[in-house]
Amino acid sequence: xIEPADHVEAKGGDARNREELxxxxxxxxxxxxxxxxxxxRYQPRLARFLLHILRRPHLVEEVLDDTLMVLWNxxxxxxxxxxxxxxxxxxxYRKAMMALRxxxxxxxxxxGEERIxxxxxxxxxxxxxxxxxxxxxxxxxxxxxxRAVVDxxxxxxxxxxEIAQIMDCPVDTVKTxxxxxRRHLRQELAGEFSDWV
Amino acid sequence: xxxxxxxRDDPHRSTQMLLPWYVNGQLDASDAAAxxxxxxxxxxxxxxxxxxxxxxxxIAALPVHADLGWEKLQRxxxxxxxxxxxxxxxPEKQPRFHQAxxxxxxxxxxxxxxxxxxxxxAVAVLAFRPMADRAEYRSLGAPAARPGGNAIVMxxxxxxxxxxxxxxxxxxxxxxxxxxxxxxxxxxxxxDRRDAALRDLQERSFILLAQPIEPDPPx
Numbered sequence: 001x002i003e004p005a006d007h008v009e010a011k012g013g014d015a016r017n018r019e020e021l022x023x024x025x026x027x028x029x030x031x032x033x034x035x036x037x038x039x040x041r042y043q044p045r046l047a048r049f050l051l052h053i054l055r056r057p058h059l060v061e062e063v064l065d066d067t068l069m070v071l072w073n074x075x076x077x078x079x080x081x082x083x084x085x086x087x088x089x090x091x092x093y094r095k096a097m098m099a100l101r102x103x104x105x106x107x108x109x110x111x112g113e114e115r116i117x118x119x120x121x122x123x124x125x126x127x128x129x130x131x132x133x134x135x136x137x138x139x140x141x142x143x144x145x146x147r148a149v150v151d152x153x154x155x156x157x158x159x160x161x162e163i164a165q166i167m168d169c170p171v172d173t174v175k176t177x178x179x180x181x182r183r184h185l186r187q188e189l190a191g192e193f194s195d196w197v
Numbered sequence: 198x199x200x201x202x203x204x205r206d207d208p209h210r211s212t213q214m215l216l217p218w219y220v221n222g223q224l225d226a227s228d229a230a231a232x233x234x235x236x237x238x239x240x241x242x243x244x245x246x247x248x249x250x251x252x253x254x255x256i257a258a259l260p261v262h263a264d265l266g267w268e269k270l271q272r273x274x275x276x277x278x279x280x281x282x283x284x285x286x287x288p289e290k291q292p293r294f295h296q297a298x299x300x301x302x303x304x305x306x307x308x309x310x311x312x313x314x315x316x317x318x319a320v321a322v323l324a325f326r327p328m329a330d331r332a333e334y335r336s337l338g339a340p341a342a343r344p345g346g347n348a349i350v351m352x353x354x355x356x357x358x359x360x361x362x363x364x365x366x367x368x369x370x371x372x373x374x375x376x377x378x379x380x381x382x383x384x385x386x387x388x389d390r391r392d393a394a395l396r397d398l399q400e401r402s403f404i405l406l407a408q409p410i411e412p413d414p415p416x
Binding site: 136151178 | 255259355
């Protein structure tokens, strides 16, 4: 399993942070091996995060590459005041939101909340796959900001303060976004999974 | 979706808001103590805590087979993904990093990015694949999978059939195979207008991906 940042931290996050600071310093000296280490460590996690926000694979690739290339091209911009993970996710988030704004046809479905879920009938899905399908559809009807908070909280297991840093917003905004997102997910799931949620 | 006002003085409301991070073990000590104190006296919040744990578990397990780890995932998917890599050509406009990469021209870095591209395809395949049995998978590289096809397209799950039909008609594209396990359809487009047709398809909000692939060689 890909280890979430804060889960890893519980097992020795300080050591990992120190190691990543050393790797960042080596990257500043144009050490490609150090960059490859960081790339391999963060690429899967950032890919998942960006896919949740952007929902367009070709955009994910571009934003992900741009994000990690910031570390290679401008290593001095990471001053070490935050964890490297926070810094990278913050860049990824900003670039993703910029990419979304550039899209002429936004993929967001802003009116989705007011609609009854058009999901397929339960007979068309089976067991766990049905859960996944409905959850994916429910997530797709959230805004990019709400999806970001959900993914950072549930998958990457970040705290609300770190998420607030990444999204450059007040901590209370993170809490309320998560509150709304969970309420939306529960509403979407209630009909399908009354015995589950 | 507007943000709401956070009522700090309402322990029930505060607890409801903090539950995701209580489940994660990411709360400050003071917040954790307040949540635990309220949980002791609120049945509704204890029930919500159970729901929260289940929701977190399901969502954390969603699109990426994270329990495999990257190396395992790469090994497991490499054959299929290599087929995809062979077939799905890059769009004409290359991402900016490719230029920098080419300039650096270092094998270690090239290897890292090759791995990155494989991973990206893995994410795309896993996130958008229909829930079909593994045995039904046929790679796009298999000749029988794309007779006469020279492009692939993936639609959003909620795409409307009429929009899909009109888009394909406008692009002059004909579906010759699909859906694949990745949820893609193989298209046949007149070669002289394929690039323009793909650009047209890529601009549609209900299309997740439209990429050229090389047609089968003459037999």
